[in-house]
Amino acid sequence: MKPVIQIQDVCKTYFMGENKVDALKNVSMDFCEGEFWALLGPSGSGKSTLLNMMGCLDSPTSGTCLIDGIDVSTMNDNQLSDLRLSRLGFIFQSFNLIQQLTVAENITLPLFYQGWTEKESQERAIELASLVELEHRTDHLPKELSGGQQQRVAIARALANNPSIILADEPTGALDTKTGDQIMALLTDLNKQGITIIMVTHEPEVADFASHKLHMRDGIIEKIERPECAIKL
DSSP: OOEEEEEEEEEEEEETTTTTEEEEEEEEEEEEEOOOEEESSTTTSSHHHHHHHHHHOOOOOOEEEETTEEEEGOOOOOHHHHHHHHHHEEETTOOOOOOTHHHHHTHHHHHHHHTTTHHHHHHHHHHHHHHTTOOOOGGGGGGGHHHHHHHHHHHHHHHOOOOSEEEEEEETTOOOOOHHHHHHHHHHHHHHHHHHEEOOOSSHHHHTTTSSSEEEEEEEEEEEEEEEEEEEE
């Protein structure tokens, strides 16, 4: 399968006062089209830092990150924004919905930046709200929804621009087990439709929804589990 994201010898170093923190240490990894990955590891293992690199939300200290074969370090801010809008969808643990906007307005927010007409955006909002079974709540504000419903809105928003890759950071972290399982079932269905999903989680039972697992510790890849093999590094 074709790699959609390639991480090559990536290091990320932070300085906290006089302390140097190596969040990623020469990490190399390919993520291929249509795969469902879970990134696992204890706090401070580097999994969220790696996800941020793939989402063009952070840049490596050294090494390269390629999306569709293009080194994102060569892009300016406008080009990176266009890439995120056209190729990537983001889901966060805290939902990151805008509280003053309705469900429909939150879903279609990415489309505003892509120049969609109001009519096109409204039609897309209805389509995606139906997909996540919230078509009856499009005029509601986030505060009027349960946590699970808010995460469904966030998933719908992530899908608004037809991304080929979804990056999810602890998507069930703020939810109870039953609601979390429902969210994971929805992500599994999206993966079956061909969307590549890369998800950070610290919960093994959530990771079990993924077909591929990458275990991290202290900024390095400790183990890779694919359907056909388990590689200890």
